[in-house]
Amino acid sequence: MAAAETASATIPSYIKGWVYSQYGKAADVLKLDSNVPVPELKDDQVLIKVVAASLNPVDSKRMLGYFKDTDNIPTVPGYDVAGVVVKVGNQVKNFKVGDEVYGDLNVKALEYPTKHGSLAEYTAAEEKVLALKPKNLSFVEAASLPLAIETAYEGLERSGLSAGQSILILGGAGGVGTQIIQLAKHVFGASKIAATSSTGKLDLLKSLGVDLPIDYTKVKYEDLPEKFDVVYDAVGETDRALKAVKEGGQVVTILPPGLPPAIVFILTSTGETLEKLKPYLESGKVKPLIDPKGTFPFSQAVEAFSYLDTNRATGKVVIYPFP
Incomplete structure (x- = not known):
């Protein structure tokens, strides 16, 4: 001592x-x-x-x-x-x-x-x-x-996203959204990642690994013919998110109140999550x-x-x- x-x-x-x-x-x-x-x-x-x-x-x-x-x-x-x-x-x-x-x-x-x-x-x-x-x-x-990456991880875990599934992220360029994209791709093994942002941030989404960048100023994502296994709502549009998910899929949101059947959660902070993600951060896969x-x-x-x-x-x- x-x-x-x-x-x-x-x-x-x-x-x-x-x-x-x-x-x-x-x-x-x-x-x-x-x-x-x-x-x-x-x-x-x-x-x-x-x-x-x-x-x-x-x-x-x-x-x-x-x-x-x-x-x-x-x-x-x-x-x-x-x-x-x-x-x-x-x-x-x-x-x-x-x-x-x-x-x-x-x-x-x-x-x-x-x-x-x-x-x-x-x-x-x-x-x-x-x-x-x-x-x-x-x-x-x-x-x-910490708060952003732990929120991203806990939400993806709760959503049940598994390897080979598709995900749509609402608010892909924000603090939490940029981490959801990377974790969905490198940790959870999503096969297709779509994400929304404004026009000027679409290239950023692509650079993070988004396959389908959606300009929310021009496209209504809930009207797209394609539906997703998981929709992660980081902006508070659960009503629209529920229209973009496949039957039997899951919507998760970090913004109360959220609408059933979407999962609403408030982060529980733990160093264990940071330790779990350390290999991805140290390898540079998640930035x-x-x-x-x-x-x-x-x-x-x-x-x-x-x-x-x-x-x-x-x-x-x-x-x-x-x-």
Whole structure:
């Protein structure tokens, strides 16, 4: 434990973090605070010096007060994190000081999410939501993955997609959609992949492995003669999705309420999924996708949220570097 003690000696008591104390849009409520207390460590947690964090639509919805029944403020937002372990709780078995880790901090996305997320210089995370960062990925790339790739994987698993089947992905160019495409192809063995996007993103879909890119501004996918074994709805169009699935096929959606018989689910975050997908990430078969705007520095978190909220991002919006 000597290493942990040495590392903890350099950990400040107060740090910089982005905080909101009332609900609303980031531009109105998110403020930089230089006196955020470093989180107290529970026995099953590690303290992480944050190197990069990515934003997700759930961060914005939470900030708007969508989950206030199980949430409370003030809050440091941010689900996804990549960084270095600087201290470990007494019961932590798999990580040590100095490990480079990444993960989605919230076990259940909407139920009692942490008040101290990843948009601060340090954050605490339960051991079970973390995995060691693949060596071939930068911290920026790693930070872009957890919530999106875990959501993609859990939905594909729930859909029952198996090798040789076809899938239609609604919202193929987004943070989750870009991962669904790659996992459907390389992990689940789909024989045909169709996906929707706007006109300018069709080439991106092809580059990720989509056989049938569909321009949603010109084509109604539910009117296509071809139907699919699985439709994965990442945009909230379950009513239309149900018309595009084969009889006996399955629709899965990540946006409540969803319509029966579609499967609606909210991600359960686990480092096990990241470990399972590590070979695909390390081989380069499955790649992180960062928005072409690149990264927003920590000081521009508000601008990053404003951009995310336009729904025009391709892949993920990442906050980097941190102070």
